[in-house]
Amino acid sequence: MSTPSFLCVCLNPTLQKTLQFASWQRDQVNRTETYSLDASGKGVNVCRVLTQLGKNALHITQLGGHLRDLFINLCERDRVPLKWAESGSEIRFCYTILDQNDHSVTELVEESEPVGPGTEKRVLELYQNEIKHMSEASSRQPTLVISGTKAQGFSSQIIPLMTELAAAQGFRIILDIKGKDLESSLPCKPYIIKPNLLEFCTTYLPEVDVGRVQVDEPYQVSIKALVITQARRLARDYGCAVIISRGSKPIWVIEGDEFYEVPLKAVVPLNTTGSGDAFTAGLASALDDGLSLSAAVQEGLRCGALNASLFRPGVIYE
Numbered sequence: 001m002s003t004p005s006f007l008c009v010c011l012n013p014t015l016q017k018t019l020q021f022a023s024w025q026r027d028q029v030n031r032t033e034t035y036s037l038d039a040s041g042k043g044v045n046v047c048r049v050l051t052q053l054g055k056n057a058l059h060i061t062q063l064g065g066h067l068r069d070l071f072i073n074l075c076e077r078d079r080v081p082l083k084w085a086e087s088g089s090e091i092r093f094c095y096t097i098l099d100q101n102d103h104s105v106t107e108l109v110e111e112s113e114p115v116g117p118g119t120e121k122r123v124l125e126l127y128q129n130e131i132k133h134m135s136e137a138s139s140r141q142p143t144l145v146i147s148g149t150k151a152q153g154f155s156s157q158i159i160p161l162m163t164e165l166a167a168a169q170g171f172r173i174i175l176d177i178k179g180k181d182l183e184s185s186l187p188c189k190p191y192i193i194k195p196n197l198l199e200f201c202t203t204y205l206p207e208v209d210v211g212r213v214q215v216d217e218p219y220q221v222s223i224k225a226l227v228i229t230q231a232r233r234l235a236r237d238y239g240c241a242v243i244i245s246r247g248s249k250p251i252w253v254i255e256g257d258e259f260y261e262v263p264l265k266a267v268v269p270l271n272t273t274g275s276g277d278a279f280t281a282g283l284a285s286a287l288d289d290g291l292s293l294s295a296a297v298q299e300g301l302r303c304g305a306l307n308a309s310l311f312r313p314g315v316i317y318e
Contacts, residue, residue: 003137004081006050006057006284007130007171009162010043011123011150012112013061013071014094016313018271023101036312039074040094042147042176045277045314046284048080049303052316053285058083060127062119062151065090083130085123088116089151096273096313105272114153123154127162135169142169143284146185147176147277160184172287176280178203186238191287193234194243194280197227197252204230220246227252228259241293243283245276251301255293262297267305274314278307282316 020034043059050057059080063071064087071091075082095108134142144166146159159177163185166173173190175182178199186193197220201208205226212219231242231254242254250261282303286296306316 002056003134004056004058004142005134005138005140005288006047006055006143006145007134007166008043008047008050008057008059009127009144009146010041010046010059010061010148011154011158012041012148013039013044013063013091014041015067015071015074015091016040016094016096016273018096018098018273018311018313020098020100020311023099024097034311037074038312038314039071039078039080040274040313042277042280043145044075044080045274046145046147046176046281048078048314049278049281049307049316050285051079051081053281053303055285055288057081058130060084060123060130062087062089062115062123063091064088064116065113067091083126085119085126086116087119087151087153089113089119089153096271098271098311103269105269107273112151115151116153120154120158124158124161128165131166131169131171135171140288142171143174143288144171145174145176145280145284147280149177150181156180156184160188163188163190174280174284176276186234186240189239192241192243192283192293194245194283196245196247196276200227200231200244204234214247217249220249224252228254232257232259243297245279251297253293253297260294262294262301264301265305267309269308271311271313272308275304275307277314278316279304 016038024030047057047059063084092110092112097106159181167188174192175190176194198213244252250263279300283296283300286299
């Protein structure tokens with residue numbers, strides 16, 4: 001196997017069960033013959049789409065419990081290259097319920113179990129070996145994508161440390177994370193940060209009414225100037241571009257002092273789970289090809305729309 005040029009990291013692996021119904025009702029028995037089980041979590045989704053785009057990518061995570069081999073087999077089925085450290089903890093399940101009647105996508109998410117003692121040390125050893133190898137052996141600038149939340153049991157230092165180590169090796173860094181993980185990683189000057197609007201507001205704008213951010217579009221518009229001002233400050237202070245997703249609404253992009261909105265192509269969604277990860281993969285792939293940020297955003301939107309039109313999570317074809 002040749003040296004990967006993309007390293008995808010997510011420390012919260014998931015087994016994703018997707019079930020589709022013509023319609024479903026609460027407090028009733030709902031049966032379906034249309035369902036799938038997939039290895040998932042944001043990093044797996046990013047890696048799978050990068051692989052489908054023809055890129056050489058690797059996913060690093062932690063695994064444990066009696067479902068570990070099932071997760072590994074599902075990654076092998078989808079040709080998702082995987083390296084993992086033993087965690088001694090069970091892999092969580094998440095469930096997606098698709099209603100064909102109203103095109104709704106309902107997600108039920110289990111919180112992760114704490115990883116066992118020594119997991120962080122094993123993950124970091126694996127990670128350091130890989131970024132060193134990629135930096136030395138790759139013929140082009142390698143890309144690191146860190147996505148999602150980490151499982152319980154990891155310290156607050158692991159994500160910033162991973163970012164710092166990759167920055168020292170010359171990686172292009174894309175962060176799809178939030179909260180303290182994002183704040184503590186910014187001094188390493190990632191190339192792009194990609195929170196959604198709710199994540200951005202909870203991380204940087206505590207004065208915003210987060211209860212209204214996801215459901216109230218006029219409220220989103222009313223806080224737009226506040227969000228852009230803070231995003232420009234981050235872009236200036238840390239030399240990063242800021243991409244803020246807003247579900248089906250236009251994406252807000254801050255590149256230096258420049259701000260622009262990018263509308264999403266209208267699609268009738270089947271399953272939007274993993275669409276943000278497909279966007280990240282398309283974005284990273286296009287940047288690796290030498291495209292401008294604005295062109296890379298368009299490729300990200302293309303991949304996100306493809307994912308939303310398909311049944312399984314984190315794919316651009318089935």
